[in-house]
Amino acid sequence: MSPFNKSSTAEEVTSTFSASIKDRIFLVTGTSAGGIGAYVATSLAAHSPAHLILFARSASKVEPVISSIAATNPSVKVTFISCELTDRDSVRKAAATILDDPAIPHIDVIINNAGLMMLPKYTTDSAGYELQFSANHLGPFLLTNLLLPKLAAAGPEARVVNVSSDGHNLSPFRVEDWNFSGGKTYDGWTAYGQTKTANNLFTVELARRGITALAAHPGVILTTNIGRHLDLNGEEDPFKLLDIVSVRNTGAHFVMGEQKTMTQGAAAVLVPALDPELKGVSGAYFEDCQVAKAAEYSQDREAARKLWTLSEELVGEKFPEKK
Numbered sequence: 001m002s003p004f005n006k007s008s009t010a011e012e013v014t015s016t017f018s019a020s021i022k023d024r025i026f027l028v029t030g031t032s033a034g035g036i037g038a039y040v041a042t043s044l045a046a047h048s049p050a051h052l053i054l055f056a057r058s059a060s061k062v063e064p065v066i067s068s069i070a071a072t073n074p075s076v077k078v079t080f081i082s083c084e085l086t087d088r089d090s091v092r093k094a095a096a097t098i099l100d101d102p103a104i105p106h107i108d109v110i111i112n113n114a115g116l117m118m119l120p121k122y123t124t125d126s127a128g129y130e131l132q133f134s135a136n137h138l139g140p141f142l143l144t145n146l147l148l149p150k151l152a153a154a155g156p157e158a159r160v161v162n163v164s165s166d167g168h169n170l171s172p173f174r175v176e177d178w179n180f181s182g183g184k185t186y187d188g189w190t191a192y193g194q195t196k197t198a199n200n201l202f203t204v205e206l207a208r209r210g211i212t213a214l215a216a217h218p219g220v221i222l223t224t225n226i227g228r229h230l231d232l233n234g235e236e237d238p239f240k241l242l243d244i245v246s247v248r249n250t251g252a253h254f255v256m257g258e259q260k261t262m263t264q265g266a267a268a269v270l271v272p273a274l275d276p277e278l279k280g281v282s283g284a285y286f287e288d289c290q291v292a293k294a295a296e297y298s299q300d301r302e303a304a305r306k307l308w309t310l311s312e313e314l315v316g317e318k319f320p321e322k323k
Helices: 008-014 036-045 059-072 088-099 131-146 147-154 166-170 186-210 243-250 262-274 274-280 300-316
Strands: 025-029 051-056 078-081 110-112 160-164 213-217 286-287 290-294
Touching: 008 036, 025 036, 025 274, 025 300, 036 051, 036 059, 036 186, 036 213, 036 262, 051 059, 051 186, 059 078, 078 131, 088 131, 088 147, 131 147, 131 300, 160 186, 160 262, 166 186, 186 213, 186 243, 186 300, 243 290, 262 286, 274 300
Parallel strands: 025 051, 025 110, 051 078, 110 160, 160 213, 213 286
Antiparallel strands: 286 290
């Protein structure tokens, strides 16, 4: 049991697990200013990690984060890597930059935080893949697998944290129609929900393959960039369809959690990233800094295997298990 809860802050978590931060190397995706990834990175910086590798699409949006880290702890080495997770070539280029860099001998923790939420219109990447699936799962799937040699070099305490959501309760992964029949069957909340289920299933399969991996729901934080496609100031509640979508897709009602602050959301990601006692629960799903019950379909090993196989086909590369 973690000593933390839904009210815990990132500062409390990092202070408690300071020894799990000092002199270690962290990679965080989605680190633009104003997001959870940025808050996670700056929280880590206060406790002297050896190196922070920050992924985002735009350098200009990460510059304030790098400045904040320098102001907090100028001794921390920071590397920014531009990467568009919906572009497989961009992911491969970013991964190659890390793999070829002798200044990055290993990576202790990969935090797959970047993502999109509820695109109102069916949108695809350049390969024709639904954009939320491409950003929330395929990009992190490819990046993580390409970087596994660096993770392995860090030793048995290394781990992957996939930022998921209780939004996985909105939909199982639609393996037979993951791309919504080219948009004909598209629904934005269903598309988001299946990607969060995919985050959980990816975590389960990584764990089965012997990699310490944990999924984490940061909570409802409406001030982050992920909600930029929602009209939060309009007369219509953008979340009113959640229960309808959930019942239609799963037969179960959806209960939206209480809103959290940015530091509380970052804490929910940092606990699975840092707590050394959690290696024994690899594959687990976290809410409010505690191991939580996830929808059974998002923990199913056979579904995880099918998603892995599909993901390999879509990224055009196989990642066999290590013997």
